[in-house]
Amino acid sequence: MRCLEAVGAAFGHTFTFQEAMIGGCAIDATGNPLPDATIQACAAADAVLLGAVGGPKWSDPTAPVRPEQGLLKLRGRFGLFANLRPVRAWPALARYAPLRADLLEGVDILFVRELTGGIYFGPREEQGEGDRAYDTMLYTVPEVERVARVAFAAARNRRHRVTSVDKANVLAAMRLWRRTVTQVGADYPDVALEHALVDSFTMNVLRWPSYFDVVLAGNMFGDIITDEASVLAGSLGMLPSASLGAGTFGVYEPIHGSAPDIAGKGVANPVGTILSAAMLLRHSLGLEQEAAALEAAVEAALAQGARTADIGEPGAEALSTGAFTEVVLSCLVEAAKP
Ligand code: IPM
Ligand code: MG
Numbered sequence: 001m002r003c004l005e006a007v008g009a010a011f012g013h014t015f016t017f018q019e020a021m022i023g024g025c026a027i028d029a030t031g032n033p034l035p036d037a038t039i040q041a042c043a044a045a046d047a048v049l050l051g052a053v054g055g056p057k058w059s060d061p062t063a064p065v066r067p068e069q070g071l072l073k074l075r076g077r078f079g080l081f082a083n084l085r086p087v088r089a090w091p092a093l094a095r096y097a098p099l100r101a102d103l104l105e106g107v108d109i110l111f112v113r114e115l116t117g118g119i120y121f122g123p124r125e126e127q128g129e130g131d132r133a134y135d136t137m138l139y140t141v142p143e144v145e146r147v148a149r150v151a152f153a154a155a156r157n158r159r160h161r162v163t164s165v166d167k168a169n170v171l172a173a174m175r176l177w178r179r180t181v182t183q184v185g186a187d188y189p190d191v192a193l194e195h196a197l198v199d200s201f202t203m204n205v206l207r208w209p210s211y212f213d214v215v216l217a218g219n220m221f222g223d224i225i226t227d228e229a230s231v232l233a234g235s236l237g238m239l240p241s242a243s244l245g246a247g248t249f250g251v252y253e254p255i256h257g258s259a260p261d262i263a264g265k266g267v268a269n270p271v272g273t274i275l276s277a278a279m280l281l282r283h284s285l286g287l288e289q290e291a292a293a294l295e296a297a298v299e300a301a302l303a304q305g306a307r308t309a310d311i312g313e314p315g316a317e318a319l320s321t322g323a324f325t326e327v328v329l330s331c332l333v334e335a336a337k338p
Contacts, residue, residue, distance in 0.1 A: 023053025113222025
């Protein structure tokens with residue numbers, strides 16, 4: 001929020017913030033991980049900047065009310081079917097990534113994850129302590145078409161390649177996925193489309209990460225491969241995301257979770273959240289120049305050597321969340337100068 005306020009001050013905008021609860025704190029206060037007041041506040045807003053939803057206190061996966069339900073309901077309620085997760089390798093952080101630096105050169109992948117369908121939203125049955133439970137991977141052609149279009153359109157502004165990840169050799173829903181993506185791809189002859197099976201993709205994205213441009217995947221596979229690919233950036237704390245629907249409204253959140261081991265210590269890496277705010281400026285508010293200035297400020301802060309603990313040398317001085325943000329803010333003033 002401080003970064004957004006600074007962007008507003010530099011570029012002459014006033015942003016109005018309203019805070020609302022989701023996840024664990026909302027369960028504690030209301031018993032509901034996505035209270036109606038929160039839904040109303042989101043509906044009244046141009047965009048939502050989201051924190052993280054869970055913590056050890058609410059982590060029992062068998063509890064009837066769980067923080068994650070709030071997140072899934074929010075995505076469903078606002079029809080946020082396309083989840084954009086850009087992953088780039090930061091040269092300055094290459095040594096914190098578990099891959100060889102030469103493999104990381106030029107890595108810049110945009111993951112487009114389907115977010116409101118598939119097995120996370122399909123028919124399910126859970127019979128208490130019974131001996132059977134199931135979830136269903138179900139996709140319809142329109143669901144696949146609309147998210148595929150997001151991927152192809154994005155590729156046109158990038159390196160013109162879409163890799164669609166599926167498991168068409170086993171799953172019927174994924175055969176429909178592949179067929180539909182191929183059909184949509186015909187409308188984008190300037191974009192090279194290839195299909196990859198999720199198992200071999202997980203291997204290849206670590207062997208040749210710089211090969212990939214836009215990667216399109218269904219809900220569950222997209223969930224898994226984006227956590228995997230996050231290591232390319234050097235730290236999960238670096239990664240932003242945008243969840244978009246048909247209009248300009250979106251939910252923006254770092255892809256990291258609530259990091260209970262460091263919660264409340266003031267040492268979290270704010271970059272994922274700051275870059276999420278930049279995506280918010282770009283996609284929901286149409287403020288491209290402002291978004292670019294905020295991204296440039298983060299880059300400049302890193303180039304100056306500003307580091308939080310997750311991207312610092314062991315034993316070396318690491319900045320707190322607040323101190324790191326100060327460096328970004330000072331760089332923003334520079335970046336905003338004409
Ligand atoms: C994510 C998270 C969520 C998901 C959880 C918290 C419901 O893992 O955003 O990737 O599975 O989508
Ligand atoms: Mg996830």
